Amino acid sequence: MAIITIDQLTKSYRVYQKKEGLREAIRGLVSRDYKTVEAVRGISLRVEPGEFIAFLGPNGAGKTTTLKLLSGVIYPTSGTASVMGFVPWKRDLEYRRRFALVMGQKNQLWWDLPAQESFRLHQQIYCISPSDYQRTLDELTSLLDVRSLLGRPVRELSLGERMKMELIAALLHSPEVLFLDEPTIGLDVIAQRNIQQFLKHYQLERKITILLTSHYMKDVSALCQRVVVVAQGLVQYDGSLSGIVDGFSGQKLINLQLAVGQSESGLERFGEILKIDMPRVTFRCPKPMVSQVLAEILNTYQVDDIAVEDPPLEEVIASLFHSVSGSTGSAPS
């Protein structure tokens, strides 16, 4: 039984088209041109309980809009969705008590107060019993290693520490579904890894369902078994992370280390040369050609070392975004 069902969900915005120049600005006072932007153009998805899913896509692809729809912040233009049996945009109080939304750029803690005061307020708002509250808080603070920071005003915390506190605030009421929008944005590598490890551990332990959007491929590869690529408001790919590389990159990278005195000339006929740093040369080559190309190179050149690898995930995904045709406007996030 799916915990989240999305069926043909669409969302379009009407945005004011501002034109350049003073004359147009004055004209805009009287009559305005509006343009319809289709942020989400028919997304369908089924999520089983306990899945950890990543939404990938370029800026304006409709990821955040989809999370907003699922958390009930906005109404859809058409289509249906159900999360734990609730229609999100009806905003039932019961629904609101059972999920959480964390937006990396938004702050929900009281700035001038220690985080524990915000947590106390959450305990009251979400009707958390004192024993549950204490147990959850102890568990979360020790997992995230922030117990000693509970009494410090939020404004004095670092960005990473604040994000940890945000996560605690979002998880205090033990939500069954968690939406994370760019949870590691702006964090340094160590803080990112801390958050990743925490999320991984927490999700395994509690078996909650998490939908995450992120630009950091590290987040995604560390956490999610399933990846949904969204671009132009449509699902372009839904499957495992490694499947993206297999399915969308018909290319391999070949790294050569040429022997002393060898020239790289002539290598361009095997594929696109990406980097020359003599004696090392890296080039791209279509997958079915790899064995033939390797044989030919070894016959023609003196080679000290040779390695064949998959192109980096970022690159595959970037080319996947790029290849999505049919251009419409980008959506406000």
Added chain:
Amino acid sequence: MTDNFAHELRTRWMITKTALAERLAYRGDFALGTLMRFLPIITQIFLWWAVFQSLSPSNPESARISGYSFQDMVAYYLLTMLGRAFSSMPGLSSSIAKTIRDGEIKRYLVQPIELLSFLFWSRVAHKIAYYMVAIVPFAIVFFLCRNYFTTPWLDPGTFACFIISLLLSFCLGFYLECCLGLIGFWMLEVSSLLFVYMLMQFFLSGHMFPLDLLPEPFSTLVGYLPIKYLAYFPAAVFLGKVTGAALAIDMVMLVVWTAVFYVASRIMYRRGLERYSGFGG
């Protein structure tokens, strides 16, 4: 049902407590800001003294402006300060507009709390924090100026009306500014609108001078506006300017205006959210 109600009450108390703690986080700045607001009293007293002196250079104490002596004027001014300590809502409208513009409003859609109720109880906390600090200077000023209060001590009924008018002016001021801030759902920038409102409020609430100083027909017209309840009305009640049937009518009108802005703010909030969420479009 009662369980639910008790939960609601506890939530409000918790919001008030948390907001109070936040308010007191900056003790120094807060106390200084509160005390600074008492400075204009001195300039106001001198200003009115100069006005009365020019009316009657030999005996300013005997001069009258529309029935107000110099003493009455100072007493009136001090009472409007007290009224505004209840009804003024510094930063409320602009913070609501900012919440909408920045998208912070999402929080009130995702979490099981409601924006207007949350803001109301935070504001109650702000006021409590303010009175805790301001009570001392208020007491000193009223004690120093005790001779300016020439009207006989109020009867309990009128005094009760005075207290109720102060409390209701808090609610009226709160919901009025909520409505202004909620315009932010339709207009992204409301600061010039707020500026015009503040200017109007300064004159029409009676903060600048007693409204019965205005010539007709303005005096009557302003008397119909809700803004007069924010400063003029409580002071006028205390000074015995409004009595009998007029007092009863004004008290009812104060309740009606408060209810009108309460309902208006709820409707605007609901409509605004529908607009924000792109309901039906």
